[in-house]
Amino acid sequence: MTTFTQLGVHKNLVKGLSEMGIKEPSEIQLEAIPLLLNGGGNLVAKAQTGTGKTAAYGLPLLQKIDSKRKVIQALILCPTRELGQQIAKQLFKYSKYTDPIYTESVYGGARIDEQLKALQRPTHIIVATPGRLIDLVKRGAIDLSAVETVVLDEADEMLSMGFKDELDEILNMMRRVDDKWLFSATMPQGINQMIKNHLSADAHKIEIKGPNGVNKKVEHQFLICAPEEKSLVLLQFLASQGTNQGIVFCRTKETVKNLVKDLYAKKIKVDCIHGDLLQKERDKAMRGFQNKTKTVLVATDIAARGIDVQNLAYVVHYEMPSSDEYYTHRSGRTGRGGQSGVSLSLVTSKEVKQIRALEKKLGVSYTQIRRAK
Ligand code: AMP
Secondary structure, eight states, X not given: OOOHHHHTOOHHHHHHHHHTTOOSOOHHHHHHHHHHHTTOOOEEEEOOTTSOHHHHHHHHHHHHOOTTXXXXXXXXXXXXXXXXXXXXXXXXXHTXXXXXXXXXXXXXXXXXXXXXXXXXXXXXXXXEOHHHHHHHHHTTSOOOTTOOEEEESSHHHHHHTTOHHXXXXXXXXXXXXXXXXXXXXXXXXXXXXXXXXXXXXXXXXEEOOSSTTSSOEEEEEEEEOOGGGHHHHHHHHHHHHTTOOEEEEESSHHHHHHHHHHXXXXXXXXXXXOTTSOHHHHHHHHHHHHTTSOSEEEEEHHHHTTOOOOSBSEEEESSOOSSHHHHHHHHTTBSOTTOEEEEEEEEOGGGHHHHHHHHHHHTOOEEEOOOOO
C-alpha cells in the first residue's frame, strides 16, 4: 500500500487525515497529489463526489500555503454554498496539526455584510461561488493579486447553474496563475471550451471512473411497483431501515414537496431540500439531518449537489434520474468510508430497461427486491 507520506504529504497533514480515519489514498489522490506537489501546473480531472477529490487538491494546496504571509494565496471556486462550506470544513480538519491556515468561504444568497466583516481577518484561502466572489472583489474586500493556485470544483455544475460569464471574468483575472486545477464529473462542450480558453494546452489529465474511489461498497437494488404504490413501498423500506439515515431522490421539486407531506403525516422524521427553499431553510434542513434529528432527507438532484453527509445507509431513487451521471452521483452518497450501503431504485415495469442499461453502462449489477406483502 502506498501511504500519504510516500506521496509527499507533510506529516502534520497526515496526522490530521489519520484522525479523520483517512489512512489509504484513493485512486485520484494517488494520481493527483504527487503531480500537484511537484510543480503542479494545469490539471484537468474528471472525477465526481465520493472519489476523494477534495483531499486530492486540498492537501497539495494546503502544503503550498505559506502561513506566515497573511495574503490570499489560493482560490477555490464551487457551485453552491453547501459545497463551499464542506470544502472549508475539510481543509480545516486536514490542517488541524499544521501552522494555522485560515480559509474563508463566501457565497451568494447570504448577507454580504457578515462576509465583508469576516474577510477583514487574515485569510489564506478563499472558497467562493463565482458571482459572490466578483461582487466582493469589486467592493475591494478580496484581493486576488497574490493568488498562486486556482481550483475549479464541480466545474460542470457551475456552468449548468449559469456561472459561465462569471467564470470567464474570474479566469481572465487569473491569467498569470500557473496552477489551475479543474475538477468536473462530466466534460460537456462548455467545459472543454473553458479548458481551451483558460488552461494550458499541456494540462495534465486524470480520469477517475465510477464513484467507487473511496472504498465503496454499494449494493444496487431495484423494486418494481406502480407509481401509485411508491409511497407505500417507500414507507415499508424506511421501516426496515429503522434509525438508519438516507436520502430519497426525486426528479422534481413538486414530487419532493408531495412526498414530504406524505411521509410527515406518517410520522417519519423527514425534511427536504429543493430549489424553492430559502438558503436558511436549506441550512435548517441540513442541520437537522446532520445532527440526526431527521433520519430521511428528500431531495432533488440539483439541491443535493455538494452536500456531504457521511455514512448514509441508503439512497432511494423514488424517481429515476434524468441522466446516468445523476444516478452515479446519487448512489455515491451511500457506502462511504468502507461502510456498505444500499442504492434502491423504485421503478415501474416500463423503467426496468433503464436499469438494464445502467447495469451495462456503469458496470454495476442489480438485485431485484420484491415487495413485502
Ligand atoms: P469527496 O470526493 O472529496 O467529496 O470525498 C468524499 C468523502 O470521502 C469525504 O467525506 C472524505 O472525508 C472521504 N475521504 C476522502 N479521501 C478518503 C480516503 N483516502 N479514504 C477514505 N475516505 C476518504
